[in-house]
Amino acid sequence: MNIPFLDGWRRRHGAARGVALLGTGEWDPEGLAALLSECELLRAHAQSAGVALDDSPESLEGLDQLQPRWREDPELVPWLGNDAGLYLGTVVVRTVAGAGWRVRSDGQPVVLLANGREADVVGAGREWAEDGAPELSQLYAELAEI
Numbered sequence: 161m162n163i164p165f166l167d168g169w170r171r172r173h174g175a176a177r178g179v180a181l182l183g184t185g186e187w188d189p190e191g192l193a194a195l196l197s198e199c200e201l202l203r204a205h206a207q208s209a210g211v212a213l214d215d216s217p218e219s220l221e222g223l224d225q226l227q228p229r230w231r232e233d234p235e236l237v238p239w240l241g242n243d244a245g246l247y248l249g250t251v252v253v254r255t256v257a258g259a260g261w262r263v264r265s266d267g268q269p270v271v272l273l274a275n276g277r278e279a280d281v282v283g284a285g286r287e288w289a290e291d292g293a294p295e296l297s298q299l300y301a302e303l304a305e306i
Contacts, residue, residue: 192261196269197250202243205230213247215254217304220297223247228292237289245285248296252281256304271303279303 197215202223206213211222223244230236249271253259258274271279284299 187261187263189260192263192269193250193253196246196261199243199247199250201236201239202247205240215251217251217255217297217300220248220251220295220300224292224295224297228289230289238286241286241289242282243285244288244296245280245282248285248299249279249281251300252279252303259303273303 199213203213206219206223206226209226211219211226213219213223230240246269249261249269252271252273253261256273260272262270262272262278264270268280269282271281273279281299284294285296288294288296288299
């Protein structure tokens with residue numbers, strides 16, 4: 161994307177770094193899960209590559225097999241990484257018993273597992289988009305076995 165007024169802002173502030181949810185009070189768990197599961201950019205990329213994102217662990221394997229053409233566009237990488245992390249979190253929340261979204265005081269959404277461990281899925285998604293490692297399916301397997 162070439163949006164002229166953003167060029168100066170990016171030079172001063174850098175690229176997008178993550179997702180933050182602002183607000184006061186408690187989040188409705190179902191509403192929060194619906195909001196974080198949208199991942200429109202990732203879903204569009206996956207669909208164009210023939211990968212169906214059905215919120216299953218198997219769909220994470222499909223994402224891991226995508227050709228990382230997005231890395232050619234440095235502006236796209238952080239956005240796609242955020243979506244990848246939110247999608248990973250969505251799969252975990254929907255398939256791992258006792259897992260749920262939690263919004264930290266800084267606004268960052270994380271997945272809270274039944275044992276109390278927090279998983280920074282957005283950070284993991286950004287790493288995946290930038291480097292391809294760790295694989296989303298591998299991260300899911302680690303989170304699901306805890």
